[in-house]
Amino acid sequence: MLYAVFALLALPLLAGVLGFAFYNRLIALRNAYKNAFSQIDVQLKRRHDLIPNIVETAKGYLQHERGTLEEVAAARGAAINAAQAAAAAPGEAAVMTQLNTAETNLTGALTRLFAVAEAYPDLKANQVMLQLMEELTTTENRVSLARQAYNDSVMFYNTAIQKTPANIIANWYHFTPAEFFQIENTTDRQAPPVSFS
Amino acid sequence: MTDFFERQNIARTKTKLLLCYFLPSVALTILGIYFVVAFALAFHGFNSRHHYYLDTVVHPSVIDWQLLSVVSAITIFVVTIAALYKSQQLASGGSAVAAMLGGRRINNNTTDADERRLLNVVEEMAIASGVSVPEVYVLPGEYGINAFVAGHDSKDAGLGVTEGALRMLNRDELQAVVGHEFSHLLNGDMHLNLWLMSFLYGILFISLTGKFLISFDWDGDCSVRRRGRGEGGIILVGVGLFVFGSIGYFFGRLIKSAVCRERERLADAASVQFTRNPQALAGALKKIGGLVYGSRITGAEADEASHLFFSDVMPDSFLGLLSTHPPLDERIRALDPSFNGQFEHITSIPAQQRESGDAPPLIKSVNEIPGITRMPPAAIIQIAQVLNDRTPVVQRRRLTPQHLTYAAGLTASLPPDLSAAAREPFGATALVYAMLLLPDASAREKQLSDLGASANTTLMSAAQQYYSTVCNLTNGQRLALINLATPSLRQMSRLQFDDFSKTVQLLIESDSEISLFEYSIQKTVFRYLEPRFKPSKPTIAQYYAAAGLALECAVLLSALAYQSSANNSEIATAFQTGADDLELPPNKQISLLPPDQCNLAQIDAAVQKITQAALPVKKQILNACALVVACDSLVKEEEAEMLRAIADAIGCPLPPFVSSIGIPEAA
Numbered sequence: 001m002l003y004a005v006f007a008l009l010a011l012p013l014l015a016g017v018l019g020f021a022f023y024n025r026l027i028a029l030r031n032a033y034k035n036a037f038s039q040i041d042v043q044l045k046r047r048h049d050l051i052p053n054i055v056e057t058a059k060g061y062l063q064h065e066r067g068t069l070e071e072v073a074a075a076r077g078a079a080i081n082a083a084q085a086a087a088a089a090p091g092e093a094a095v096m097t098q099l100n101t102a103e104t105n106l107t108g109a110l111t112r113l114f115a116v117a118e119a120y121p122d123l124k125a126n127q128v129m130l131q132l133m134e135e136l137t138t139t140e141n142r143v144s145l146a147r148q149a150y151n152d153s154v155m156f157y158n159t160a161i162q163k164t165p166a167n168i169i170a171n172w173y174h175f176t177p178a179e180f181f182q183i184e185n186t187t188d189r190q191a192p193p194v195s196f197s
Numbered sequence: 198m199t200d201f202f203e204r205q206n207i208a209r210t211k212t213k214l215l216l217c218y219f220l221p222s223v224a225l226t227i228l229g230i231y232f233v234v235a236f237a238l239a240f241h242g243f244n245s246r247h248h249y250y251l252d253t254v255v256h257p258s259v260i261d262w263q264l265l266s267v268v269s270a271i272t273i274f275v276v277t278i279a280a281l282y283k284s285q286q287l288a289s290g291g292s293a294v295a296a297m298l299g300g301r302r303i304n305n306n307t308t309d310a311d312e313r314r315l316l317n318v319v320e321e322m323a324i325a326s327g328v329s330v331p332e333v334y335v336l337p338g339e340y341g342i343n344a345f346v347a348g349h350d351s352k353d354a355g356l357g358v359t360e361g362a363l364r365m366l367n368r369d370e371l372q373a374v375v376g377h378e379f380s381h382l383l384n385g386d387m388h389l390n391l392w393l394m395s396f397l398y399g400i401l402f403i404s405l406t407g408k409f410l411i412s413f414d415w416d417g418d419c420s421v422r423r424r425g426r427g428e429g430g431i432i433l434v435g436v437g438l439f440v441f442g443s444i445g446y447f448f449g450r451l452i453k454s455a456v457c458r459e460r461e462r463l464a465d466a467a468s469v470q471f472t473r474n475p476q477a478l479a480g481a482l483k484k485i486g487g488l489v490y491g492s493r494i495t496g497a498e499a500d501e502a503s504h505l506f507f508s509d510v511m512p513d514s515f516l517g518l519l520s521t522h523p524p525l526d527e528r529i530r531a532l533d534p535s536f537n538g539q540f541e542h543i544t545s546i547p548a549q550q551r552e553s554g555d556a557p558p559l560i561k562s563v564n565e566i567p568g569i570t571r572m573p574p575a576a577i578i579q580i581a582q583v584l585n586d587r588t589p590v591v592q593r594r595r596l597t598p599q600h601l602t603y604a605a606g607l608t609a610s611l612p613p614d615l616s617a618a619a620r621e622p623f624g625a626t627a628l629v630y631a632m633l634l635l636p637d638a639s640a641r642e643k644q645l646s647d648l649g650a651s652a653n654t655t656l657m658s659a660a661q662q663y664y665s666t667v668c669n670l671t672n673g674q675r676l677a678l679i680n681l682a683t684p685s686l687r688q689m690s691r692l693q694f695d696d697f698s699k700t701v702q703l704l705i706e707s708d709s710e711i712s713l714f715e716y717s718i719q720k721t722v723f724r725y726l727e728p729r730f731k732p733s734k735p736t737i738a739q740y741y742a743a744a745g746l747a748l749e750c751a752v753l754l755s756a757l758a759y760q761s762s763a764n765n766s767e768i769a770t771a772f773q774t775g776a777d778d779l780e781l782p783p784n785k786q787i788s789l790l791p792p793d794q795c796n797l798a799q800i801d802a803a804v805q806k807i808t809q810a811a812l813p814v815k816k817q818i819l820n821a822c823a824l825v826v827a828c829d830s831l832v833k834e835e836e837a838e839m840l841r842a843i844a845d846a847i848g849c850p851l852p853p854f855v856s857s858i859g860i861p862e863a864a
Contacts, residue, residue: 017282031296039622039688042304141655142623145693149622152690 022166026175029160033153033178037090039146044083047139051076054132061123065116075109078102091154091178104184147181154178211459218452226445231268233437276399284395291348291355292332300334300357305620305685311363318372319356320608320681322379325600327841327850329683329725331356335363341493342485345505346378347387353728354382366481373468373478374507380467386460390504393456397449404442410435457504457521465528473598479532486525486540600852607677612666619678625685626697630660631667632675632718633704644707652700672714672838673853679718683725694730713760716797717842720804724846740810743817744785749803750818751787756795757825761836775825779817807847815849
């Protein structure tokens with residue numbers, strides 16, 4: 001009889017223990033991707049902070065390219081807003097899509113600015129500009145590494161919440177799939193800048 | 198006032214004594230359960246033997262050994278299973294616990310002055326003690342002054358402070374609090390706590406089972422209902438389990454709290470040892486006493502983790518017997534005997550006001566620190582003397598204020614772009630690659646071409662950029678950089694980590710000419726990273742005597758001997774000094790190996806095996822290594838740092854060798 005009682009206890013207990021284990025794992029994975037996003041966030045801020053300096057430096061040389069400069073400034077504003085929204089709720093589909101678009105636009109605008117700048121040798125030789133460009137490249141490298149880390153964590157998390165039996169727990173506790181962060185490289189689709197030198 | 202070394206010894210002895218109390222408490226719980234079961238069997242016997250069981254209850258001298266052994270086996274089994282489950286849950290690492298408590302990770306390149314200051318304090322403490330920098334968390338919205346450290350051991354630790362502590366303590370007080378937490382880290386208190394909590398949960402589980410038996414709706418189950426007497430028996434067993442389980446749990450908690458209080462006293466004493474500034478720690482404790490919020494933590498999970506914190510998270514409970522920390526004024530009086538028990542009332546200062554006030558962290562530049570910079574030749578001789586005296590080098594693992602000043606100087610001496618790079622994953626990865634690049638230009642070309650397509654080109658070009666600066670660093674600076682870089686490297690994803698390890702492997706295999714130091718660096722990096730990405734069970738000690746590792750010791754000592762000198766007879770003497778220190782049995786004597794028998798692959802295998810040795814054996818081997826290095830009475834800084842790198846690789850980190858370390862310290 002005593003053994004029967006223990007056996008009776010063991011089953012729900014085992015189920016409960018397993019349930020907890022799965023739940024904890026999901027929580028850990030969710031924390032991992034949220035934490036990974038905070039790394040991107042810092043670097044994005046850095047990138048956004050650099051851009052006004054670049055625009056300011058370029059302004060003196062690019063008198064006739066106001067449109068391009070304004071485009072960069074506008075894209076930066078949108079990107080800052082999107083990044084703030086994303087930092088508040090990393091991984092959420094709506095904000096991440098917004099961030100993806102905003103960052104893609106910003107990258108595109110910057111690419112166009114640099115393509116235009118090719119035609120101004122004075123600007124290209126400006127020491128401040130060179131420094132800023134170097135800084136921007138480093139920051140973008142950092143963003144891309146942090147982005148990769150984030151996307152990997154999102155992938156692990158998304159896979160985990162779809163697998164049985166964790167998906168039952170995920171349903172109960174509303175673990176929703178997270179969205180990737182992808183900056184499309186617009187240069188691939190554009191004609192390469194032509195330089196006559 | 199007893200001095201802090203003595204206070205630490207008292208605390209250590211008391212802990213051991215308290216842990217012994219657990220045994221009788223478990224035995225009594227089992228005995229209690231036995232009587233309940235016997236009682237239940239006597240009155241609701243399922244077989245003809247119930248009169249016999251009645252006897253065992255009425256005359257306790259008649260003990261049914263068979264029943265007792267069954268009961269103890271089942272109890273121990275259930276307690277063990279429950280404890281294992283809990284330890285699995287708790288072993289999830291420092292970051293998981295910090296996240297559970299609502300912690301926000303402080304970014305390594307934060308711009309907030311207070312956060313930067315905290316990070317600097319933690320980094321200095323980590324470098325001073327020779328462990329990797331833990332991840333640092335802040336508990337936002339907690340205005341009490343408190344701090345915690347969580348995780349398995351120093352490899353996967355998370356250190357957190359409340360927002361109140363971050364904003365309201367000055368730098369010295371913050372350093373004292375961080376020192377207190379580091380004592381927990383270095384003394385393995387987290388491990389002890391994990392063990393205690395799991396065990397307690399096991400006992401608690403007995404009473405939970407009892408509760409379940411009582412409240413279970415037996416009427417719903419027809420088969421049980423038919424046996425009315427059995428049902429009563431089960432409920433009786435339930436009540437018994439609940440009562441004895443609860444009593445056992447209560448006493449377990451009493452013991453655990455007492456153990457925790459001892460560890461807190463130990464940590465307070467150790468913090469003073471690290472900083473030699475009892476007033477700072479007393480100041481922090483006084484601020485807790487004077488603050489309306491005290492050290493309270495409002496988060497829902499705080500109670501469960503109360504033992505992790507710097508000070509009590511809850512108001513006093515049960516005459517202080519169950520509180521996990523000694524009373525505040527007792528702690529302050531131990532540091533400041535003149536304390537009159539009156540706390541000065543202070544009000545919480547909002548964050549914004551502070552921004553303009555207290556100056557941001559100021560690390561003194563190297564030159565401002567008297568005595569300790571890059572070690573002058575005189576200091577080198579001193580180390581040799583220190584190493585030469587026969588006291589085991591590992592016993593000098595004590596952190597002292599000199600270490601802290603040295604660490605502050607060391608971090609300040611790092612080129613700013615490198616330390617900035619070490620604080621985020623991209624730069625940290627590139628730095629590690631840069632350290633593994635070969636000095637010879639053509640060999641470097643070969644390394645890069647061997648990597649081929651598998652390497653991340655942007656990372657490799659960044660590594661090449663850093664190379665020119667990295668190759669000018671001293672070994673001490675390199676180790677400090679590695680310590681700074683590990684928290685950033687932990688930010689990699691698992692896939693990135695796989696890439697990283699593959700690249701490091703390729704960089705090393707491209708040319709076997711890599712130095713022992715660089716090898717050790719690589720070892721250290723992986724020792725700190727692997728628990729994060731490849732969780733494995735903690736290694737269980739396999740070797741309990743150096744004799745079992747004689748060949749491995751020979752490899753390590755020979756390699757070090759060849760490094761220390763070019764002169765053949767000096768090499769032989771150096772090796773022999775180390776070998777003698779191991780005191781191997783006559784049939785296991787070792788002799789100097791030819792250079793080709795102690796190359797990198799063999800060293801790697803040897804280190805791998807030595808990591809599986811018990812701690813005393815590791816210390817013994819390390820001491821022999823130290824003697825080899827010190828034999829020629831001239832320890833170059835590189836040699837000292839290489840010794841540290843090896844120590845770290847075998848899992849027994851040493852603090853840096855500071856010139857004044859050998860001078861007897863006054864309390």
